[in-house]
Amino acid sequence: MSVNASGWKPEMNAANESAAPATFTGNKALMLEEGLIFEIGAYDRTGVDLPEPPRVASRLGGLERNRPIGLPGLAEPEVVRHYTRLSRQNYGIDLGFFPLGSCTMKHNPRLNEKMARLPGFADIHPLQPVETVQGALGLIDLVGEWLIRLTGMTAVAMSPKAGAHGELCGLLAIRAALTARGDARKVILVPESAHGTNPATAAFCGYAVENIPATTEGRVDLDALKRRLGPDVAGVMITNPNTCGLFERDMIAISEAVHAAGGLVYCDGANFNAIVGRVRPGDLGIDAMHINLHKTFSTPHGGGGPGSGPVVLSEALAPYAPLPFIEKDGDRFRLVEEETAGEHHAGSFGRMVAFHGQMGMFVRAAAYMLSHGADGLRQVAEDAVLNANYILRSLEGVLEAPFAHSGPCMHEALFSDDNLAEGFTTLDIAKGLIDEGFHPMTMYFPLVVHGAMLIEPTETESKAALDQFIGALKSVAERAQAGDAALKAAPMLAPRRRLDETAAARKPVLVYRDPAPLTQAAE
Numbered sequence: 001m002s003v004n005a006s007g008w009k010p011e012m013n014a015a016n017e018s019a020a021p022a023t024f025t026g027n028k029a030l031m032l033e034e035g036l037i038f039e040i041g042a043y044d045r046t047g048v049d050l051p052e053p054p055r056v057a058s059r060l061g062g063l064e065r066n067r068p069i070g071l072p073g074l075a076e077p078e079v080v081r082h083y084t085r086l087s088r089q090n091y092g093i094d095l096g097f098f099p100l101g102s103c104t105m106k107h108n109p110r111l112n113e114k115m116a117r118l119p120g121f122a123d124i125h126p127l128q129p130v131e132t133v134q135g136a137l138g139l140i141d142l143v144g145e146w147l148i149r150l151t152g153m154t155a156v157a158m159s160p161k162a163g164a165h166g167e168l169c170g171l172l173a174i175r176a177a178l179t180a181r182g183d184a185r186k187v188i189l190v191p192e193s194a195h196g197t198n199p200a201t202a203a204f205c206g207y208a209v210e211n212i213p214a215t216t217e218g219r220v221d222l223d224a225l226k227r228r229l230g231p232d233v234a235g236v237m238i239t240n241p242n243t244c245g246l247f248e249r250d251m252i253a254i255s256e257a258v259h260a261a262g263g264l265v266y267c268d269g270a271n272f273n274a275i276v277g278r279v280r281p282g283d284l285g286i287d288a289m290h291i292n293l294h295k296t297f298s299t300p301h302g303g304g305g306p307g308s309g310p311v312v313l314s315e316a317l318a319p320y321a322p323l324p325f326i327e328k329d330g331d332r333f334r335l336v337e338e339e340t341a342g343e344h345h346a347g348s349f350g351r352m353v354a355f356h357g358q359m360g361m362f363v364r365a366a367a368y369m370l371s372h373g374a375d376g377l378r379q380v381a382e383d384a385v386l387n388a389n390y391i392l393r394s395l396e397g398v399l400e401a402p403f404a405h406s407g408p409c410m411h412e413a414l415f416s417d418d419n420l421a422e423g424f425t426t427l428d429i430a431k432g433l434i435d436e437g438f439h440p441m442t443m444y445f446p447l448v449v450h451g452a453m454l455i456e457p458t459e460t461e462s463k464a465a466l467d468q469f470i471g472a473l474k475s476v477a478e479r480a481q482a483g484d485a486a487l488k489a490a491p492m493l494a495p496r497r498r499l500d501e502t503a504a505a506r507k508p509v510l511v512y513r514d515p516a517p518l519t520q521a522a523e
């Protein structure tokens, strides 16, 4: 069987749909419909049998509840089935390919999970005396040491809990450094192709955000950047590799120009997985960069777990790193929790989180680093880039690839909606992919490309998996180019059809309103 052909033909869809019976239950074969827990439970039911409490005089002075609290009661098997059914409607990296560009959804090796569950890591408490958690502190230090070596930077702040949180950490360090030299600069420059969190972080820090245009190649316009630099510019935030999936080749020239104008360079390092082991950001003149452990180093994210966004810092910013941090004292580790006048961290901008960061993620990242080794991490980057280029070159004749002329891509391939039939959009392609059993790619981002489709395969997909995805996307794209009206109705095979996603995002219904008032149950 050719893996390139998905086996699915447009005419089969029409036949399927008309032949598909509307079932009595609403279930689709063994894919079961599931109501809200409020709809399937009842106020007068409970999963446990408790004896009627003895009648005692209340001592609550009339404040006792006199109505049911409104929690739906269910028996244990009903609860188990409810959540198991919902989990089957969820799509995850353990089910199939997750091509979300920018998000780096890669396999989470089970070895990492096993290590994170070791009682010595899993059962400790952040308030334990440091003498009792030397191993855990040693592990945080080890991950930090690897990050410093891999990036060629001077220091690392381990506590930020996500990429965006790391951006905040980096900008606070930049602000502290500028304040220390009595320089109250007000502007952060952000290129057009930046991730949305970059301008949001700069604005959150109180900076005015100004845009720097991209070249037709999809890279930062160096001349435009140089023209805008001046004594009011605190720094730049540049994503490298950028959100068009391209390496910013002028990065050294950018850093030099920014430094010459008295500013500092923040690099969004969420795409570090494309260059880990091959390029050290410290060599490119970068002053601060966050690293998403949940992207480059495979720790779970999204519904799978919390993120972790350590920030590596240059010599210029190291003195302003947040607290707490770990220091090695002979063969012991100590936790520095406060600024101490006269010490190297006296300028710390303060604390970002209550404790030390995401311990479970540090354990997973350490397991990933140690099991791959330095050479294995380099191969991660090479294979991620190879896979993305395979997708780019396999599909550039099918979909419009606006930057295919700019040379090989890095870890993600970018397409636009330029050659679809009138009235067909990126959204139709995404919905068609759902019927094919694929989670859609990232859509409408980056903003510099019309109807953008950003696809990141990561190194963990096999050639067979990529071929199947390419076949499916090709088939859906051809339907969108041929103006197949059935595609406008996709997804046909999902538990829910096309939703009003704007209303769902803008006006979410977060509170269940019981059609039968609570009082009825009380009667």
Ligand SMILES: *Cc1c(COP(=O)(O)O)cnc(C)c1O
Pocket (backbone or CB within 6 Å): 102, 103, 162, 163, 164, 165, 195, 197, 239, 243, 268, 270, 271, 292, 307, 308, 309
């Ligand atoms: C994912 C991502 C971020 C934000 O990281 P979070 O961990 O989701 O906060 C920032 N920039 C880029 C380029 C990203 O891909």
